[in-house]
Amino acid sequence: DTAVSQTPKYLVTQMGNDKSIKCEQNLGHDTMYWYKQDSKKFLKIMFSYNNKELIINETVPNRFSPKSPDKAHLNLHINSLELGDSAVYFCASGSIGGSAETQYFGPGTRLLVL
Amino acid sequence: GQSLEQPSEVTAVEGAIVQINCTYQTSGFYGLSWYQQHDGGAPTFLSYNALDGLEETGRFSSFLSRSDSYGYLLLQELQMKDSASYFCAVSSGANNLFFGTGTRLTVIP
Numbered sequence: 020d021t022a023v024s025q026t027p028k029y030l031v032t033q034m035g036n037d038k039s040i041k042c043e044q045n046l047g048h049d050t051m052y053w054y055k056q057d058s059k060k061f062l063k064i065m066f067s068y069n070n071k072e073l074i075i076n077e078t079v080p081n082r083f084s085p086k087s088p089d090k091a092h093l094n095l096h097i098n099s100l101e102l103g104d105s106a107v108y109f110c111a112s113g114s115i116g117g118s119a120e121t122q123y124f125g126p127g128t129r130l131l132v133l
Numbered sequence: 134g135q136s137l138e139q140p141s142e143v144t145a146v147e148g149a150i151v152q153i154n155c156t157y158q159t160s161g162f163y164g165l166s167w168y169q170q171h172d173g174g175a176p177t178f179l180s181y182n183a184l185d186g187l188e189e190t191g192r193f194s195s196f197l198s199r200s201d202s203y204g205y206l207l208l209q210e211l212q213m214k215d216s217a218s219y220f221c222a223v224s225s226g227a228n229n230l231f232f233g234t235g236t237r238l239t240v241i242p
Contacts, residue, residue, distance in 0.1 A: 060218060062176065062232040075229055109175060121166070122230060124175040 022046050023125035025110050031131045032100060040095045040128045042110030050074075051093035052111040052122065053085060062109070068093050105132045135159040137233035139221055144239045145211055153206045153236045155221035163224040165197050165204045170235070171217045179206070179219075208238075216240045 023044045032038055044051060052075075053065040066085040067075035073085065082098045093110060110125040137157045145151040155165065164183035168176040182188055182197035182204060194207040208215055218235040225231060 060170075060235050062220060062235075064230060064232075067229070111176075121178045121181060124177065126175050 023110055023112055023123050025108075025125040025128050027128060028126060029129050029131075031133065033133055034100055034102060036100050037096070037098045038100060038130075039097070040108055040110075040130075042093050042095070042125055044091055044110075044112040044123070044125075046112055046123060048112040048114050048123075049090055050113050051087070051090075052113070053093065053095050054109040054111060054124075056107045056109060056127075058106070066093075066095075100132045102132050105130055135223055135225055135231040137221055137223060137231065139219075139233045139236045141234070142237045142239070144241060147211055147213060147240055147242050149211050150207065150209050151211060151238065153208075153219050153221075153238070155204045155206075155233060157202050157204075157221070157223050157233075159202075159223050159225045159231070161225040162199065162202075165195070166222040166224065166230065167193075167195050167206045168220045168222060168232075169217050170220065176220060211240050213240050213242070 026041045050069045052067045054062050055065055056062045065079045068087045071087045084096045087093045107127045107129050109127045111122040113122040139155045164181055166181045167179040169179050170176045180188055180195035182195050185199055187196045192209045197204040216239050218237050220232050220235045222230045222232045
């Protein structure tokens with residue numbers, strides 16, 4: 020059983036388009052995250068959602084908007100895609116309290132903007 | 134703000150021991166985590182230290198010194214499959230993980 024899943028795995032699109040990436044976790048965690056990993060492998064947190072509430076929003080352009088219909092899902096919507104958005108986007112989940120530093124990552128979505 | 138430093142690359146021989154260091158500067162500190170990422174794969178959790186000392190999990194151990202803002206990951210009996218990138222990550226608040234730039238480990242026969 021997949022713990023954290025993302026779709027699509029690959030996404031190739033044109034500049035200016037709007038796209039969404041979906042994420043689901045079946046671990047019962049109460050917090051989900053989105054990370055961006057650039058070509059230099061730098062992993063940077065973008066968003067964190069706890070019980071459907073945004074609790075972290077790093078300096079990410081407002082073209083990126085997380086949407087969480089329930090605590091098992093955290094989707095990422097991107098408007099007006101730019102070349103610099105090309106990266107791998109990872110969804111992750113974890114629990115507040117306890118071993119909050121243990122996060123479980125999805126397989127990643129490889130986004131290429133042309 | 135936060136900053137983490139770790140070597141960009143390390144090469145070691147199969148069967149040997151390798152240590153990957155991580156120094157950090159952070160405005161708040163809860164603990165230091167280590168993650169492994171194979172090429173094309175997702176980061177996977179290896180270990181977490183909140184208190185000073187050594188934590189051992191099989192062939193992998195992780196050490197933390199809070200007073201020195203320093204930690205390391207120790208990999209013993211290296212195997213070819215250990216070739217991957219290793220990230221240290223600082224937890225500086227509720228569910229806020231800040232990752233280092235990663236160390237690419239290459240294990241050679």
